[in-house]
């Protein structure tokens with residue numbers, strides 16, 4: 614990658630990936646795009662343009678004018694929010710992905726697609742979920758993710774487009790709040806622990822989900838996009854995860870730093886249902902073998918860093 618366009622730049626991943634890419638490739642070589650201009654590093658630390666990802670004409674013009682050689686397509690609606698607006702979610706997530714791929718095809722750019730653990734469903738083996746397995750998700754978000762994976766494979770096979778993707782687990786970070794996801798509790802808990810010393814979880818004890826700290830996620834995107842294409846067998850999309858825990862285990866990790874911390878439960882049936890349909894833990898061996906995936910943060914190391922970073926910050930979502 615030399616000149617990169619990022620969509621959905623104001624989201625949880627975008628606000629950190631854009632500065633990270635600008636650091637590596639030069640600020641002038643990373644064009645951030647989003648539906649709204651928000652003051653801050655994304656819109657002020659380098660080139661920025663407004664873009665609605667279903668507007669293929671503007672999207673294609675931006676790629677051409679910027680002379681981009683890679684599209685990192687992050688724009689989308691997360692799982693829990695998607696269940697409240699399935700039609701819009703499909704339109705933005707699947708329709709937006711198709712439009713983005715078409716624009717990438719017109720210009721022959723490389724293409725990154727963030728899939729998710731949501732691409733799996735209740736009939737998928739839940740433990741050590743294989744790279745290649747049953748994918749029958751029961752959320753509209755998951756259906757769009759499987760569609761995106763298949764479309765990316767199709768564009769690679771049919772048009773030779775250099776498509777690559779990751780199945781992200783829940784991502785934990787402190788720069789921007791995730792909005793409308795099922796795994797968001799694992800971010801909220803740190804804010805509440807630091808500010809109130811307690812947290813009420815909408816996910817039930819015993820519900821294991823894969824997770825990863827944002828620095829590992831950012832590194833993985835660049836590692837995959839820079840990987841030797843001859844080694845990539847799977848492409849769309851690789852299982853990646855750095856840890857798997859349930860609410861009691863993350864609470865126990867927080868208690869090592871804040872011994873008085875308390876967790877209680879008020880389970881949300883929608884998000885609980887989604888969480889139960891997802892894997893407990895992924896097998897990441899394909900990512901390790903094909904492009905050297907090697908996350909650095911485990912739960913306790915992440916907890917120490919997160920609690921330090923969110924100190925004095927307000928949770929506003």
Ligand code: AKB
Nearest residue numbers: 691692729794795796
């Ligand atoms: C969500 O919870 O919707 C996302 C995801 C796992 O894709 N964080």
